[in-house]
Amino acid sequence: MSRKLSLAAAIGALALPAMFLAGPAMAATCSATVESTDAMQYTTTALTVPASCKEFTVTLKHVGQLPATVMGHNFVLGKASDIPGINADGMKAGAAADYVKAGDARVIASSKVIGGGESTTVKIPVSKLKAGEQYSYICTFPGHSAIMKGTLKLGS
Numbered sequence: 391m392s393r394k395l396s397l398a399a400a401i402g403a404l405a406l407p408a409m410f411l412a413g414p415a416m417a418a419t420c421s422a423t424v425e426s427t428d429a430m431q432y433t434t435t436a437l438t439v440p441a442s443c444k445e446f447t448v449t450l451k452h453v454g455q456l457p458a459t460v461m462g463h464n465f466v467l468g469k470a471s472d473i474p475g476i477n478a479d480g481m482k483a484g485a486a487a488d489y490v491k492a493g494d495a496r497v498i499a500s501s502k503v504i505g506g507g508e509s510t511t512v513k514i515p516v517s518k519l520k521a522g523e524q525y526s527y528i529c530t531f532p533g534h535s536a537i538m539k540g541t542l543k544l545g546s
């Protein structure tokens with residue numbers, strides 16, 4: 391066996407117990423990555439937020455090449471029933487406001503609009519999520535929300 395391989399095995403053996411010790415409070419379980427594309431799609435359309443997280447961080451990546459003015463994407467979270475209103479008011483708010491109405495109390499979390507090759511993060515305050523409630527995330531760039539949508543719920 392090569393030295394490189396045995397070193398990797400040794401590191402793996404050390405890292406595993408540390409992961410178990412960290413348990414459910416570990417940062418890795420309180421985050422997710424959602425990719426978005428030039429084809430106006432989110433690659434992830436369902437998220438479950440562990441109830442043990444204080445904050446859940448979503449990294450939104452635009453893996454396409456088109457600029458934000460043409461194929462911009464954001465991540466806007468609200469109760470499923472509030473989404474149509476959030477979207478309509480967001481479109482009215484315009485690009486300078488990242489297509490989110492200023493001070494919209496229905497919005498639980500929202501990111502800025504990004505273009506191809508960019509990424510951004512959005513932090514969801516988990517205390518604002520209720521068990522059993524249906525939440526949705528959408529892209530409020532005009533015309534995108536019909537396709538760019540996903541569901542989010544609070545897990546156990």
Ligand SMILES: [Cu+2]
Binds near residue numbers: 461530534538
């Ligand atoms: Cu979009």
